[in-house]
Amino acid sequence: MTVERATTYHNFLKSWVEGLTVHHPHTLNHAKRPNVHVVFHIYDFLLLFGPVISWWCFPFERIIGFLQKINTANHIGGELEGTLTKSFLRGANLRRWLRRSDCPEIIKQFKAIFDRAFAPQSERAGTSPPLVRDSNHAHYMFNGTNFSCALMHLGNSLVLYYPSTSASEPIAGSIEKIISRGDKTSFIIRCQAPLPTGQFDPFLRYYPYFPAQTYSTKMQNTTDTVHPSMILSHGARFEFSEDRAVVLNLSRS
Incomplete structure (x- = not known):
């Protein structure tokens, strides 16, 4: 900012x-x-x-929504809060005990399983492991971000990416396939068609600080094959007329 x-x-x-x-x-x-x-x-x-x-405040609103859905069985006014607090403290004490130097060796063997089961999502996030044999993915995690093929989840397939290592500006597209060959994974992306020559993009002129751009509602006939590291971010697409769609860059950087 x-x-x-x-x-x-x-x-x-x-x-x-x-x-x-x-x-x-x-x-x-x-x-x-x-x-x-x-x-x-x-x-x-x-x-x-x-x-x-x-x-x-959306993350906090989400937590509040989660708490509101917990079945309290009409136990309110302190009992519910006490139960949540005690559960949290039990988990914290167990993690602390597992990290002690005098923790029995046999218990330490289960620590890796415990961490995988109960670690926060941010700690579990990473990159999907390679497949046992060459095949296609329906979903793929890269550096903590989940991507999907368009047929499986259209929203997770919409991305802004660099079509080549020499490209300086990202373009919008939709992931059609996620393929693994050996230890290498690639995304096959169909690019969003640009506006026809002479068409006016209001976002570029009037909203220079809003990360959106107008494209055609059509997709290109060709595809790009790129490494996951060439993905800038997910994108949000809204077709506001028969021939125009706006794509919003969802990058936090």
């Missing part, structure tokens, strides 16, 4: 607020709400904490 990008956000928001009553005069009669004032403070948070994706 740069001061320039944060300032651009502030200026766009200011322009929207100033034009609100001009283009929608009836809003003059509405009660004033704090929302508009609050969103101006996002400018300060951008400078303090960086891009919104780094500090938004």
Whole structure:
């Protein structure tokens, strides 16, 4: 996050607020709400904490949703919280005991199994092991990110990638096949067709800091075969007309 990008956000928001009553005069009669004032403070948070994706509350909302689905059998008001706390402490104490120098050797033999079963997802994430024989993958994990063939999971197949080692700009595409030959794995990707010459892309002109680009809704007739390391990130695709689709870069870098 740069001061320039944060300032651009502030200026766009200011322009929207100033034009609100001009283009929608009836809003003059509405009660004033704090929302508009609050969103101006996002400018300060951008400078303090960086891009919104780094500090938004969706992960915490997900945890709250998970906790709300736990069957409490009407045991609330302290009993549920105590049970969760005790379970966490038991797990923490067990991990601590397994790391002790005087832990029996036979127990240490089970530590690897225990870690694989109960380690956080971030610790288990890595790269899928090679297949026993040459074949195709339905899914493939690379550096903690899961990719899929389009026929298995379209969302996980949409990526932005570099079609060659000399390419300087990533392009959008969809993974058609994930093939393993020996210890090497490659993605066969069908590229999203670009807009026809002369077509206008509003994102490039009016939203230079928003990582989106307009493509054709059609796919190219040719494919690229690339190593997983040439994938920049997943992408999100939305077809907003019969011949146009917008692709959003989901990279956090």
